[in-house]
Amino acid sequence: SISYDYVICGGGTAGCVVARRLAENSNVTVCVIEAGPSDEGNDIIMDIRKWAELLGTQFDYNYSIEEQLYGNSKIRHSRAKILGGCSSHNSVIAFIAPAYDMDQWEKLGAYGWNSKTTKKYFNKVFEKVNLETIPPLNSWKLFIYSMILHEASFS
Structure with a gap:
């Protein structure tokens, strides 16, 4: 059986930063679990001009926000399902x-x-x-x- 000192759920920006900081201690083991694939070598992800093509795909959780009483109708709240998280899919904003x-x-x-x-x-x-x-x-x-x-x- 494999065991780790730390398991980070989510390989987005924050999860990767936390894992990196924990891994600075060579006496601990760290595992990062990410639901989506790596962004490495994937042209649709790495080419900023194609960022809109990621919306609503397998790389996007595609949450919708509940309609507000005095506000918006339902709108998309895109969250990336990919290693790198939203930093891999937010058009470098x-x-x-x-x-x-x-x-x-x-x-x-x-x-x-x-x-x-x-x-x-x-x-x-x-x-x-x-x-x-x-x-x-x-x-x-x-x-x-x-x-x-x-x-x-x-x-």
């Missing part, structure tokens, strides 16, 4: 939570997870990942773009 949200999160009990303490981790990503920004072409897009950058700066 990433957000940094606004400082207010992070600070509220800490007030609700996530101690140590505020805008000040998490900023260094976001900065690590920016240091390791080569990000290229293409400025939007019209003033409306430029306004939205500048607001995103403003929020991302935690100012």
